[in-house]
Amino acid sequence: MPKPASRLLGPALLALALTPLLATAVVPPRFPAGAVWHQNIADAPLHPQSRAMLETLAGLGGWGNSNRMQIDFSLHVHHTAPADAPRYEVIPHRGSGEYWRPDCEALPTTMPVPADAAFEGQSGLTCNSANSDCHLLVRQGSKLYELYSGNLSGGVLDARCLTVWDLSVVYPPEGRGEHCTSADAAGFPVAPLLVNADEVAARAGDANGDLGHAIRFILPNARMATDPALGGVGGRLYVRPASHAGGPSGPRGSVPYGVRMRLRPDFDMAGYNPAARVILRTMQRYGLVLADGGNIALTFESDRHTTAKWSTLGITSQIFWNGTGGAAPVKVTDFQIIDTGPRIGETWNCVRSVALPSIEIFLNGFDPA
Template sequence: MWNQDITAAPLHPQSANMIATWAGLGGFGNGRMQIDFGMNVVHAPLDAPRRTIVGYPYDEYYFPDCDAIGATMPVPANAAIEHSDGLSCDNESDDCHLLVVQGTTLFEAYHVTASGASGLEAQCLARWNLTANYPEQGRGDHCTSADAAGFPIAPLLLNADEVHAALSVPQGTVGHAIRFILPNPRMASDASLGGVNGRLYVRPATHAGSPSGPSGSVPYGVRLRLRSDFPMAGYSPAAQVILRTLQRYGMVLADGGNIAISAESDRYTTHTWAELGIGSRVFDQTPGARVVVPADFQVINTGPRIAETYDCERTVVADDVIFANGFQ
């Protein structure tokens, strides 16, 4: 799914209208396309110590959407929560994602901080099988994950090693769709569909957060493709890799927030963003380059809008198989 080439994918019949509505609401958060480098993806050895999910003291735990309280996840000594140097995070106020890969399993937790020597406060723990082929409803319709749209975070993050590798390939890309976010008031809602507070999503999403914009805007889960005629003159070679990726694989609306594109930090990668000349302002303030704006995108047709009920129906699968929403 994420590595599907959408260069020739059909557009949604309302693509132009949705883009225009979104642009009229202010477009990207902060009014411009920026990159957030705060996500950390740590790889854990098979013998890494495990911590137990003890719940979330500030609100209800997301269940049955997420693994039950008492579930465990590997947390190596060098693990670091999003925008953090370790396992301490203000999980009442910040997203505080913790992303860990162990073998063929991806563990993603939300609103996380350490609790004692062996626990984790969290509002959700979602596990993903990295080798499975998954149904369109992912882990279950109306089921969230560590991201509001219900799919995994790590597979959609840019990282410096991917961009570096793409530089050695003619017309190189990172090979997969990119995670992006928007303020909830700029995402589509529609009370006529009958969902809770008019909330809705489209595939590949299985869940919506709190969209509150007009029905004509872009919805949770929308997949956008950068126009093929976007002028790349003035952008660095590394930035052009990202732009080509947006043309070939697009970006998928995963959550609410202000900094549009999500990237992995270079804490655990071989190459660094500084080495590549990439910074958060690479798109909005690159000298001599044309700024990326909503009108540069098109909406891919991924199916009808689904009214959000929040009645999570977890996918029934064989024992010991943990479904995901299209890592491969």
Template sequence: MRLRARYDATCTTASGRLSAQHRRPVAFAAAPSRCGDGHLDPVRGESCELTTPCASTPCIDCQCEPSSSTTTTTTLAGATTTTTLAGLFEAANPWNMDVSGLSPSGESGSIIAALTAAGGWGNGNKLQIDFGLHVLHAGPTTSFLTFTKRTGYYTPDCDEPFPFPLPAGGAIEGQAGYTCNVAAEDCHLLVVDAAAKRLYETYNATMSSSMLVARCGLFWDLTRSYPSGLRGEQCTSADAAGFPIAALLFTADEVAAGDIPHAIRFILPNDRMRAGVYVHPASHAGGPSGGASLPPYGVRFRLRADFPLATLPSEGARVIARAMQRYGMLLADGGNIALTAASDTFTTHTWDEVGIDSHSLFGIAVTDMEVVDLGPTIPLTYDCVRNP
């Protein structure tokens, strides 16, 4: 189901269309709620019915409240970075750290050269965007269903079955609902519960006979600053590298707001990643099979500061590129389409509105990147030891 609406010039009436798959759109008009004058808070995505907008602070009970964003100073790879936190996680974590001031790694040149020689990005060396992953949001009426382990469940990497939120009208990756061909697809299910401050994620999930079955199910605490090794050394998650997937997906709403406050997830073909190792912030690797000079799982690429942003085809593309310059990209999985964005099925804005399609970043080459924040390699054993 999708709701699209806009306020009139006096902010007294909202009108728009309510639509659902295979149903004719229904027009509506309504007065705004007590907290709805159209003054959108770009950080929180909330609005307040006040004489002036709340700027960059959230509206809570129709009052402008101090933002929960905080400023922290963290040491990364011998350099100090100061970061104002925003986005999905409230605490400092590798994916929301500003790395724009870090010097390139001593291995940067050799890693970039090796990846270029191996063929560069996947899919014909194109920095293409995949929009297949949905990010759902649980609300106060969302139903929870305890999932069931499917054959090959990842233990102890993933959690024992627990109640998992299933928002009405939601969908698994690449699907229109909660069923998915787990034999042929990854079938990720990602749900944010803002009230509980949790991110729920599964891998290889589907509804079967009124049961949710998955090969991995877990949740992330959105208030926690995770330790080195995240949920545990040698431990995977719903993502091969052990990352929280939703925290690394850029969205049409972020691009519309002009700011992506986190690193971006990227993937490479297995034979273009260094075999047998990973580096933090990853805690695991999938099946990398490439040579010793290629990028390892968990590596952070950063777009060069002198990249000519004006050559990109839209302001939306430049917003994404600026996030690559500030937060970088983290190598998270094996595959052919390099970048992963959230679908616009469950967002306010659409990719068309912000001028983004799968080809928008074709102008960025591997040689436009540099490697930063590169720690020591960790031999890959697949023997997961969970952190408390």
């Protein structure tokens, strides 16, 4: 079977091959350069317990799914909802009656849903939210709408949470609010932390290219740290940049919700194709942030709405764990943990951040309230 073009071409030829595609490449939703997600952490100080935490995690089984750094491509992002896109009312989850307040947007509210948008893992606008995460991610102008555990039925969206992010704003350290969740358990935005095929293609011809932003990852809850001494509900805890912890149930010595890890600078990239190296360099310079509980470590944006396709780039769900082409699999012990501050006990008592009167206020770290 012929190999994908990205494995046969050198960086320069790969760039030429992708040039026609990139003419219509989408622009992924990203925050301003000053946002924490765009902080280069290649030289950031390590946490004093970095090695011990990672060894504890490895002892618990490492990554989920039998310790495989696998990629899930099921999350769709609609990048440019038109101003006249239909808007649907959001109501509490029909199956459970849950809607997380005050963490999520106050009801009644609406969100834009273009006709070609789709729920996570689906081809359209219905989703079995009783058994799946059912994210719906839509950008309209500078606003990013992220719905969790949703379904569209009878012209109404039912969900457990809708969060709206302002992509023009650098949020404060507590994000949308201390102890506040979002469409991701850690309180993070989802779409800006996904890896997008067009942005990888745009940098695959650069021998030193990276994506310039942190990457979302997940672990089984039983492998994330708890500590009853911190006073959190059930010992739950998190660290920055998280503002919330979901359901961690692991030992104190493991990694916490929100942990930011970088791939070691000496990781051997031999055997990886140019596109994969872009992603690995991003892990070295901007790192991974622990966003949610689950079994598949990495979540990349699907190529439903992108010009570049993962198959053309030679990026498969198994590329980082099965040693494809003689490459070394990526293990949890190949990482280092940076020090992002003390552990915070999770009270589940969300205190939303004040309205953002200006970007400059939070860039300076000053909250007038």
